[in-house]
Amino acid sequence: MAGVKKAGLNVQQKHVLGGILAFLVLATPVALALPKYRLQAITQFHLDDGSGLAALDRRVMSCSYCHVKDSGGAPWNPFGEAIRATFKANAEAGGKAKFPEVLYTLLESGADADGDTYPDALEVWAKTLPGDPGSKPTEALEVVQTAFEAAGGVEQFEPQQGQKK
Numbered sequence: 716m717a718g719v720k721k722a723g724l725n726v727q728q729k730h731v732l733g734g735i736l737a738f739l740v741l742a743t744p745v746a747l748a749l750p751k752y753r754l755q756a757i758t759q760f761h762l763d764d765g766s767g768l769a770a771l772d773r774r775v776m777s778c779s780y781c782h783v784k785d786s787g788g789a790p791w792n793p794f795g796e797a798i799r800a801t802f803k804a805n806a807e808a809g810g811k812a813k814f815p816e817v818l819y820t821l822l823e824s825g826a827d828a829d830g831d832t833y834p835d836a837l838e839v840w841a842k843t844l845p846g847d848p849g850s851k852p853t854e855a856l857e858v859v860q861t862a863f864e865a866a867g868g869v870e871q872f873e874p875q876q877g878q879k880k
């Protein structure tokens with residue numbers, strides 16, 4: 716009898732474990748949902764070390780890099796709004812620029828979306844948030860700007876061949 720009871724408990728434990736595994740399997744695709752623009756920006760900003768892991772790591776570039784909410788969608792923060800405005804201006808001028816070109820046009824313009832005095836391109840390079848005035852480089856603007864230019868400047872964010880679509 717004792718053996719049967721023990722076996723019964725084991726079955727129950729297996730069910731609990733199975734439930735946890737099923738939950739993890741079901742939850743994983745949601746956690747790994749990778750919006751196209753986020754992936755393109757990770758490539759364009761050279762945030763991936765080549766392993767492909769940056770795309771899976773929300774700490775590398777969260778949705779709130781451009782969106783207000785961590786789940787993405789509307790509304791957008793100042794940097795996200797600046798990208799939208801650049802898209803709109805291009806379309807109104809008859810252009811058909813895709814996301815990487817729009818992003819580069821914005822960075823090249825020297826704009827400072829969040830108004831913290833550090834241009835968007837500089838913040839992208841310094842790995843601070845261009846859409847959040849509370850996030851900015853700790854060093855003086857001139858110091859960061861000089862280091863940025865020495866490291867290749869805004870041209871390093873030019874869309875790669877084959878990335879313009």
Ligand SMILES: [Ca+2]
Nearest residue numbers: 827829831833
């Ligand atoms: Ca800024």
